[in-house]
Amino acid sequence: MSISYADLGDEVIGREREVELLLAALEAGAHVVLEGPPGTGKTTLLRAVAARQHVPFIFVEGNAELTPGRLVGHFDPAQVLAQGYTPEIFVDGPLLEAMRSGGLLYIEELNRVPEETLNVLLTSMSEGEVHVPRLGSVRAADGFSFVAAMNPYDSVGTARISGAIYDRTCRIAMGYQSPEAENQIGVLRAPEVPDDWRAKVIELVRSTRDHSDVRVGSSVRGVIDLVKVASALAQARGIPVTDWHLGLDAATVALSGRVRLHESSSRTPEEVVRELYEAVFGREPKDEDDDSGEA
Template sequence: MSNDTSTSTTSSVLAPATLHERLQRAVGEAVVGQEAVVTQLTTALLAGGHVLLEGAPGVAKTTIATRVAAAAGLPAKRIQLTPDVLPADITGTQLYNEQEGAFEFRRGPVFSNAVIADEINRAMPKAQAALLEAMEEGRVSVDGETHSLPSPFFVVATQNPLDMAGTYPLPESQLDRFMFHLTVSAPSSDDALVDILTTADERERDDKRRRQASPYTLTPEAIHSARGLVNAIHVSAPIKQYLVALMRSLETDSRAAAAPSPRALIGVQRAAKARAAIERRAYVIPEDIKRVAIDALCHRLTIEQAPRGDTEAARELLGETLDATAVPTMVSAPASDTPLATDGGE
């Protein structure tokens, strides 16, 4: 057997569960008590979605995003968004090359496999919108020319709570580009806070040791291979009917001013397939839907008389709707020749 572990990793198929374990380990080395957030980030990465992380300053939102991108083997760029950031600062611009006597396109930081958009709601709407086409289409248009972005393309944006000074709420069209809206908060227990202090004290020394001991490095191709297994996850007719029933319940609830769109429903299905793959299962069950639906729909659901951007009221309504919607009792298994979520290198 070859000793070149990096070669063997890129040439084999990466099991989604293996990716999840790797990301949990990488983030856990630097951040305490955010396992649920990392699981949803892994789910979105496997499902081809993007994630919005909300929380007060200092709760490790950027650290989590940076660690996930690095552990997944995705070249990453971080964009610090402020009110004076222009769209061209994100996408790039045409500059005149005097030696060539012609204009050439200088790519912006969005041209990376992973983009960490820090404090996205501190940017003006024009700068926020610069990411919209990139997140939906995987490309950007500058001066009438279209430029494709690297694949896979994964955006993790952080934002401060909307009641903080200097924030600009994201429009509904921008929010709809995020598969998940996740809340990151500091652990409440004293023991957890002591663990945070200990982790911070030891991080620099341990980071150097772990980099030297790392057995292999993932690549964007490995993420593609894991996504291939996720795409093969089976979704039975009863599960699809269950999803439709959830949406219909939200449409008829008087507390919901606007229900999620069919595109949001597709996002829930994709996320549920990724969650099934993480659980080493080749088909989706109702529990997979429940594990992803609230984070996938809370930012796409408008609640009557609730402040704009208030996801807590939406989360409460979604939880009640999930509890009240009948769960299918019979879920068919996939055909015997369907690739399993556990296929690939462990």
Template sequence: MTSIRSRETGDLAAIRARIADEVVGRDRELDLVLAAVAAGRDLILEGPPGTSKSTLLRAITADWGIPLVLVEGNADLTPSRLVGHHNPSRVLREDYSPENFVDGPLLDAMRRGGFLYVEEFNRAPEDTIDTLLTAMAERTITVPRVGTITAAPSFRIVASMNPFDNVGTTRLSTSVYDRMCRLVVDYQDAAAEREIVSRRTGSTSARVVADAVGVTRDTRRHTDIRQGSSVRGAIDTALLARQLCEMRGIAIPHDDATSPPRDLPPDYTSTFLDAMHVALSGRIHLDDTAITTAEHVLGEIWQNHFLLAPAAAEPG
């Protein structure tokens, strides 16, 4: 496997500078992912959803001018779905031939020199993963009645996995890890998540953004929650809170983002709880031992954020 040089990628420092602003709070991860793929390595990104993994890849492939071919790992991702198949109607008319073969996402990425991005990698069947191992090791794949396809130099396989999800997943073999680099990607810090929410919602209220990010981050720390919400939950909470306030004629506070949520109008805070129920209740996953509901847990988080924590921090 050869690394990509100047014709495809140009100077790595220049590439990084061009795309750094598109990926908030991911300076280190951008460096490591960019270095790995530029060196010709395939890569596993291990982390919860909503941590900018696909954003990183889209920024890199867009800058290189190559496709990002997305495929979801699940029980239906058979080798034939991944590699491709002969067009049945043309087979009946013409018999099997390379011309009536329909490329799957793997061959599409190989021919066009793109990144094959496999989400939920450890949900794919073992024989499908074995097909990817061949492509990784040899950069070629042989298809019956079609021939041998050789990958373009910029072809990479990038996989993602959620470490919190153990339902319907399989343990990856040492053969997989031996052929791929691995990077753990965690949540961004609070400041970066506030910047993401501001960009995605176009919100002019630092108060709404700070509250949405604060309660969402608290879902990741609550003892009854096995997996909390990603920043996508904060984005939806902010959007819903703004729409509800506008519909109900409630003035939105415009405090500084770093100020505690102290002495806020009750109509605003109660509306925010409504937004949390809709935006976050489906995004949190309770612990198996928890005897409660998502709504009750969100009520506790709301109470701590708006009532208890600000009171405990009251000067004097």
């Protein structure tokens, strides 16, 4: 079934090029690696594409605990004692589930997966089959695709992906969305707020990606959470969402955990968020000043 960007509706915003490239790669029978920072819509994109193509979507969280056995499957130990190693008691893991159903296997955080598990994937990608001890060979049904995502900026708990994986996959780089796309996402997925104030929130979030002390800035998720927290605070305090101090509190809550500083930085995330907040919303107003949040 052929689909296009327009078929995805409001689920995927500002990703026309990436959707086109992904659909072309999958149509060509290729396996794909989506590479980009967190919050850039990699999982959302894959879920939407799989749903529109009406193919099974099998999600796997990549981490050090993803052993070959967990990925491929296992014989039910209790049944083995009674029946022996028969195919009927084998419990498919996500890889075999995707292969048998011709589905889309999606592994998040590929560079956190142990090398021995990646070696199992290599066989399924290059040969279209996997050999399981005592079960035999399992061939992939038509339509089986493997798509992985990885964050190149996070080095903690990650490993370098081998050239063998890259040689068997197509790579699509996914950067941050445009300001216009992030505004549209904010309108759709966060409470209603004044347009000019939301525009400043987007400017603030985007500025976290360029600060000299910041290694990884906030994604558009920071916009959504900041607006949600500010709206809740406004209701609790009985003041406008544009209040300067309210906005700073919301920004600190929503962004200080998302910005990751360089190890050489002597500053705290809260200090960086306040600096950026003041650059966008102006310095802290004095008592006699208008506290509406206008710079």
